[in-house]
Amino acid sequence: MFFDDDDDRFLNPEILHVVHRELYAITSNLEIARYGLRSVPTHTEDGIPIRKLYVSNLPPKTTRTELFNVFAPYGFIKSCWLRMGDKGPNRTPTPTYAFVTFSNPADAHKALQAPNHEKILRGRNLRISPADSWHQPVEDEDNKVRWKPRGNRRADGNVSPASNSADPQSSALNGECSTDSSEPNTSDANTTPVEEEPVEAEPSYNILDILNRDCLTHVLTFIPINDLIRSERVSKSWQNMVLEYLQSIRTFKTSWWQHETTLTTAVLRRVLQRLGGSLARLHIDHHLSALNDRTAHTIGKFCPNLEELKVVGMHTKNWNPLIYGCKQLKVLSFVSCNKLTDSSLVHLVKNDSCIEDLTVANNTHVTGLFLTGSNTLKLHSLSFYNCYNLQGTVLCAAIDTLPNLTRLKLDVCPVTMWKIVPLILKKLPKLEELSLSEYTSAELWMSPQGSDAFCESLATLTELKSLNLSRNIYINNAVLKQVGQSCPNLETLNVASCNSIRTFPHSGVGDEGIRAVCSGCSSLRRLDVSYLGGLTDGGLRSVAKLSRLSCLTARGLASLSAASVAHCMQACHQLEEVDLCGCDNVSEEVIGAAVEALGARPRSLVLRLGGTAASMQEVLTLEEYPTHKLLTVNMHEDRSNPNLRPDFVDRVFDYSSDDSLDELYDHELYEVQDFDDFLAGDFSDDELLLDHDGDEIDRLYAYGIHAADIILL
Template sequence: MYYEDEERLLNPDLFHVFRRELYAINSDLEVTLGLKYVPTHTEDGIPIRKLYVSNLPPKTTRSELFGVFAQYGFIKSCWLRMGDKGPNRPPTPTYAFVTFSNPADAHKALQAPIHEKTLRGRNLKISPADSWHQPTEDADGRGRWKPRGQRRADGNTSSSETGVPEQEVNNIDRVSENGDEAMATTSTTEVPSNVQLQDEEKCTTDNESCYTILDVLNRDCLTHIMAYIPIRDLIRSERVSKTWQNMVREYLQGIRIFKTSWWQHVTVMLTTAVLRRILQRVGDSLTRLHIDHHWSALNDRTAHIVGKFCPNLEELKIVGMHTRNWNPLIYGCKELKNLSFVSCNKLTDSSLVQLVKSESCIESLTVANNTHVTGLFLTGSNPQKLNSLAFYNCYSLQGTVLSAAIDTLPQLTTLKLDVCPYTMWKIIPLILNKLPRLEELSLSEYISVEMCFSPQCNDAFCDALATLTELKILNLSRNIYITNAVMKRVAQSCPKLESLNISSCNSRRSLPHPEGGSIARTSTGVGDEGVAAVCRGCRALCALDVSYLGALSDAGLRAAARLPRLARLTARGNPALSAASLACCLAACPLLEEVDVCGCDAVSEEVVCAAVRALAERPRALTLRLAGTSAQPNELARDEYPSHKLLTVDLLDDRSNPHLRPDFVDHMFDDSSDDSFGDIYDHDDFDEFFGQDDDLFLGDDLDDFEGLYQFGLNAPDIILL
């Protein structure tokens, strides 16, 4: 009846009908006879030891619960969940967990009549706790209890010392939607369980196969999926099952980088308390932390939290925070190496003096967009491991103080002084003379001349460059003090130079004479002569940036063909360059992988043909960026261009800045704008606002300004008008 004649297998449809009828009969028996099936295992096959108790009367104590359930067996722990207390009332219990040492005792408590499980006239509601809360057991059936001293340790523990296979030990009761945690009270001694479970007590549903998404996908796929889920949602979803909890914990322990800007919850603001809960879970494994969230969401306790929960942190970047005291970092983050402060307005020298003391482990320090730091925190600190120091847009930085502090930095190999006060240029030669081991130097965006520009300043700077024989990276972009003479000294003194950036090194057309009075014409910055000198002297160059140079032509760029190790050439916004000089570089440089000439109007499509020929002789991956040039073909001629499998031609992404071009002309204040205010005076209501000409104060006597104030205007404003 229940089998098909052909296949002789159980018919699934008939089986479900039969099962539904049995379930209905079972339900009727429970109602009429009081019989109820009580499982001994959870759905995951874990023996039931922990019971969930609800409907508790007010002022319930642990002793009272012990008195109710002690008649069924030995109680391992009893934990009460207390609700939030108000201003005039004590906290009340909401529910409880009772854990038996023996699963058979928990089964007796579940099967006991209702009248035996009453407290103060209330019938306690008893049900098995879910799989997430149930304690695990060994292979011999003994429960695994975590000692009291290790209750707050991580659940992923190895039991190799006891010979037990590695499993997850979970006695933590996560009971609140907001992430509140309470620890079950356990004993430090193990109580063996000699009671053997009988075969008939095992759950009959174990034979049924129930597949979920955790069984279908492997761990690599699930880990990749977890990368797209916010950390807050992962933490809140741990209670789903034991398997999911283990995977979430394993994933959280593998997180190495966390940025607060990743916080995507609109309804929940990232406060210091929320950040504390996140770092409690992932802080032990973090090596890089970027606090770049909105500054108003975090308070002064952020530094204490980072120092407490991130002991293995190696890189910390703080953006836009108004916290002044960051000294707690040195007490907890013993492995901190890279520290950056960007747009921290309240950061002062006193905030950094403890971070760079002699026993500090910090190797790199960056301060950007600050108006309070003067460099005084480095004086007398003598940090032994600090080898990189960077200041960007720090207007209060004092060159004399920094020069005195350099004496206490013997290991300094990287120095960046970008967008600093114009007076710093006088002190830079003194600083460089004290750093013969410097490997990276950045002096970019010096565009204010004032009164410090003189031939003596550049001569001193050139003499200081003669001591930098170990220099490998040099950034002098947008520096009006850099000329061909400086480039010649770099070529003579820096044979190990690997990267050079001299973009926008164009001196102003007219500068005030240092002796005052007259206007003197100066050189035009870096041109063909300086670029050629660098290419002859620095044969180890791998990256060269000569963008926006007004005096650079094809003759100077052809010198780059002498660089055998050149891999990246950037020459944006140079109107005098053509495809001929680029073709020479492509043919002579066997390691050239990227050529960026965006915004060079005279560069034609011949550079593509030269690249194909170069790849035919010396194959390698090559990228040409030709957006904003004459090499952009129309739709008809696009297919006629030669192509190569290793060649990538970018004609859409224009990375050039037209405002930095040497031939850029600002038309905002040209002659055509003289009549821009003419429409204002053509309105009819203009006279009504100021009154007629006869009523105005503009007469022979200009000392009487009483008529001004009746219109709400001041005398200086009218005079300027």
């Protein structure tokens, strides 16, 4: 089959080889007329004699002995190889294709020319075709077959010069060298062309010879792992290069596949067999997964050097086998694993465990009981996020067995956890990072002792460096005052949206609390005061005391102006990022103040002004204010959340919407008397779900509910 040069660029060479091989297998098995002639090639397109045949359309449960008996009548068979299908506990391996290699090319030619009825196995016609050129055994210059070539195989069918260097020795042993030894000059003259022949016959370089390893590694990063594994059959040199690249991978995420295929344990096993030995980080976060309980055994067997494992959305219970294979595992995270229980984690945190960081998120079964009696000395980070069944009393008792815990996160936990948090913090004087965010339940509003107990527990955290209290309704100015007095080494503080809604019974965080923090925590580098209804320009000016501040975030604050922000940028000489998205009153004067601050202290500075008054006058800003090479202004991206703003009003439950359905109904048609007649019509008392007594309906109207609203409800 031939194509023009213009058509070759629209064809995939791999698909062309497969189609050509299958079409030849089908046409070669067709019955020929009585006097018809069949054209069967004896050599491949590269000039290599055909000894190996490709056999397909195999029946199930085919054995090598049966296949050998089919082709034995045509000549001596050198080898017979079967490719078996996927294996598994619930699968029966079936043969997919086979290779039959003859010692003599003439015998392979006979097998190709044999009629169709002679090549039947278990009632199925076998499809026979010559194997591709890179599968065929190669002959050297002395017509000797190299069944296992030592050197690399060239595209023209010859072996590499390294393998040909042994040919003169073998020919000399067989007496095939020149017998005229009396003319040394002639032999020397004959040896010179022999050395030049391989150089002249050397083919052109391919991409593996032109590009170095760094370029090839960069190119292979854009190819999915499964496609690289499938391409290993191209050639031996390509397979070695792919294996070398796979062994250099340190981080692998199953979500990088980007294919709508289901991830199974068998598929994961094949991938980890090639790159698991060098992996240090593994994230199993494929959106379509059907992994079973053998997943932990697979990871423990093929990933001995794994240091970080993250599992997302799996329904596997048994994860204890990880400790037997992954002896260096330090970071372990389970996100949205519904069937994860305390028994699944009990062996992972035992005394000799190597786990240092454990995270459980979006779980409804873990209670914290697996930590009791663990006595692990290496676990220093513990994080729980959105764990509904987490019990504070159990966790408080388990903290006694974790003396080296320096990082604790209890985010979106049950409201009862807040009562136990002070008792937990008193047992962790070495804590360096604490996160207690998104406590929005109103059950403990009226208990003033809750804030006092929490303030007493913060007095013991003298080594705290990071504190996250965002969206916590129990945080007020008294808490921040205690933070300013007890945490002098604090570097990161997040108090965004701490009870700033005006409908709350207490004010929450305001200017007084921010001033206390800025006065006591001089080491602060990152500060987030977004969505605080009690914060004004006077409170923000106190941020100028933080000489080490590098990032300031103040989103959704309508009370802030450009003057207070400009004062902070001039005083904080290490400030590199200022986020003011959603601040309505911040004008373009901030840009001029930023340019002046950079003139005094040069540094890179990023201003985020999306959703501000400056973004509305972007054209004027670019013309009137000078630019700076170190200044980056982003006015297009608004990162603020309007639902968290202090002035946000939910219009869905507004009282003004009570009469929103009046225009849809005509009250002259739907009067009370007509509605009573409808309820007391052709229905019996058993069929009605609403009592149609006139007193009950009058009582409903007394609450402002109309007849049309009752039907919709």
